[in-house]
Amino acid sequence: MVDLLKELTEAAGVSGNENEVRDIILRLAQPLSDKTYVDRMGNVIAVKKGTGSGKKLMVAAHMDEVGFIISGIGDNGMLKFRPVGGIDQRVLVSKRVLIGPDRIPGVIGVKAIHLQEPQERNTVIKQRQMYIDIGASSKEEASRLVKLGDYAIFDSSFLIFGQDKVKAKALDDRVGCSIILELLKDRYDFDLYACFTVQEEVGLRGAGVAAYHIEPDMGLVIEGTTAADIPDVPDHLKTTKLGKGPAISFMDYSSVANKDLFKQMVRTAEENKIPYQLKENVSGGNDAGRIQQSRAGVPTIAISVPCRYIHSPSCVMDLNDYKNTLLLAQKFLKGCEVR
């Protein structure tokens, strides 16, 4: 389980360029599924035939992650870049990145403190003022290593630390991918359509297309969601807390959870004595928004593993939350009657 998370989080897969992580998922999903395929958007769909009803349950996790795209190469060999997905520009300075298929190392640079005007020191440096330094000294040299449109990821390795804590990039949503791969090991009454979606971080694009051609009878989304259980955040804005179990969403900006499924999820947790929390804030959005509104509508629910510092190179989660989210999903699917 830990090895799987490590492999998945360290793989590259910025929105629109999910090849590397897709290959890993395909390799792992194939032996567990009756059929796997990649649709025209690039979503991986693994089908596990059910034992009965013939109803379709779509379980989705997005395999893309936030990152960067190279938008310019300067005469001095420095790279201009733009974020892909929502990234707080304050986390960028001095971070290491890996660019393109050959993983060319680079660092995100800005003017050193000595050269900044007093006024500049007190304001956030804009992403557009930053550049990626790959150690090249001319445009020609840089162009041999990097092409316009190349993607870059945070250079950040998987680490277990403290009490069952994990630090990695892209926990949002490789935790979901990893959990779904586990779910594929079981067989259910309904047909399970395990979807590893693309381009969630740029607007839930993959999930909409996948849901349209799968035409599911029910949707379950497994996510990594924001946890703000950190100093200086008032209690009512913490959203989720590490170590308190999977977060069940009643609403976010993309969807309102189906009432029956919400109750069923809470009941499943309580009956099986699995710790859980409600996502105590309305924020963000995920694939549930698109699945729910696909065609004539699909009852949909989302559960999430709480992660601190998401969309940064160092997301932090609790392994117990991960295990409990998997357990909750397993119990939910086992007891689930898809209509």
Add this chain to the structure above:
Amino acid sequence: MKDLLGLLTATYGPSGNEDPIRELIENEIKDYVDELSTDALGNLIAVKKGNGTGKKVMIAAHMDQIGLIVTGIDDKGFLRFSNIGGVSVLNIINRRVKFKDGTCGVVSYESEIDDIKKLTLQKMYIDIGAKNKEEAAERVEIGDVAVYDAPMFASGDRLSACAMDNRVGCVVAIEALKRVKESDHDLYFVFTVQEELGLRGARTSAYGIMPDIGIALDVTLTGDTPNARRMAIKLGQGPAIKVKDSSVISHPMVKNLMIKRAKEANIPYQLEVLEAGGTDSGAIHLTASGVPSGVISVPCRYVHSGQEMIDLRDMMQATDLLVAILNKDL
């Protein structure tokens, strides 16, 4: 119509929690329709069959209303909340709100705020009179939604209540559904969910129905109050035929037909260009390979506040116009 509107505006039904309002509408119309169903998102779909020679028409009125969703309960029993739909800070200060089970509360804000312009929902709370967290948790759960508690009053033809947006449209649909008797067309009256969260119910119901023509019924803003933002819509001047809002440009065929039918029947009307805001036609007209769509709006002051004001005559004439449209060729 007035009494029905009073009943509908007082009935609970925020986006995502439309059960009570759906049940009420269902009971109101069930004896007048050929088919009645609720789809996966909760849209109520009532079908009145035509004679087989007409078109498939979707008439959509959203039945959801804006609200406040509880996100947490603090140690002293105060409820923190987020918005369901377009909730403005100024409209909710010290307002009375109610939950589905009738639990009432007052919305207020942290008193350290010195500049009201800086007030955000995150600094506000609902006080349900609970003495501590345990007591509050007995009455309200996280995820519960409160709506304005503001019964309707009448002053001449002017009516004021919360949730005129869009129980007015629901009443127009209900009345038209009862009155239309000779239509050639298959009429799909849809009471949609989650309009206030982005036209979500209309999107899925239109896909399920695949109509030939779409007509949404909703309220629109006015420009007839002191120093109002300029808008050529007034209360009491008749229903508004929408030309455009941020979600849709009405299909000329539908818009012109609405104008023609209004003229034929001597129904006063206004033309509406709404600069900000959208309605169900925004989702309907983009369904599958496209659906020519228009909107009949009832002018309404103070939209999304605890007291939204309309003119009864506008609502009645909106119904007359809709009936005139549905009874003839499309």
